[in-house]
Amino acid sequence: MCFMEAKPLANQDEMADHLINKMTRNIVLVGHMGSGKTNVGRLLAQKLELNFVDSDKVIEDVAGISIVDIFDLYGEDEFRKLELREIATLLDQRPFQIISVGGGAFVQPDCHKIIKEKGLSIWLQAAPETLVSRMSNFSSRPLLKDKDPLTVLKQLSKKRDPYFEKADLIVNTDRLELTDSTQKVMDSLDHFINQQTGSPS
Numbered sequence: 001m002c003f004m005e006a007k008p009l010a011n012q013d014e015m016a017d018h019l020i021n022k023m024t025r026n027i028v029l030v031g032h033m034g035s036g037k038t039n040v041g042r043l044l045a046q047k048l049e050l051n052f053v054d055s056d057k058v059i060e061d062v063a064g065i066s067i068v069d070i071f072d073l074y075g076e077d078e079f080r081k082l083e084l085r086e087i088a089t090l091l092d093q094r095p096f097q098i099i100s101v102g103g104g105a106f107v108q109p110d111c112h113k114i115i116k117e118k119g120l121s122i123w124l125q126a127a128p129e130t131l132v133s134r135m136s137n138f139s140s141r142p143l144l145k146d147k148d149p150l151t152v153l154k155q156l157s158k159k160r161d162p163y164f165e166k167a168d169l170i171v172n173t174d175r176l177e178l179t180d181s182t183q184k185v186m187d188s189l190d191h192f193i194n195q196q197t198g199s200p201s
Helices: 012-022 037-048 055-063 067-074 076-091 109-118 128-134 149-164 178-197
Strands: 026-030 051-054 097-100 119-125 169-172
Touching (some): 012 037, 037 051, 037 097, 055 067, 055 076, 067 076, 076 097, 076 109, 109 119, 119 178
Parallel strands (some): 026 119, 051 097, 119 169
């Protein structure tokens, strides 16, 4: 696990090329709902000229119904089985891509294991208050349906943060705008890859 404060680099195109050339695994964004996985993932993929995929969207396309409906009709256990299958498929795809996974995926033992084995996991960390402020449609979130979002997210943080802390990279995006969060992820990736390959920062 690597935790760092990001440092801006002057030549962003050069950094993007460096990251692409040194990538050996899919990049997997993990974290709570509202952490910005989808938005950061899209912008990161754009900057690195890679494909972006949201595992929840893939699951909805495969099932033909929304995540909320899957939970309501079949329960969380069935959803987790489908989630594991689709994430495993995504991790085996080439060329490498940016993958955003649902908030509970990295907490599930089998899913956690396969992400750690086949992906480079990045936790987009943020305080519960920030997470709530970033969300608008609470009814589309099964765990927030008809509940107080802040209370639920505080409870989820206590339960899930110990798992997220095992990610390869931890990037604190608390109170950061999208562009700043994405840049911080890129800087952290650059630092991490340089450490792994022995390249100069």
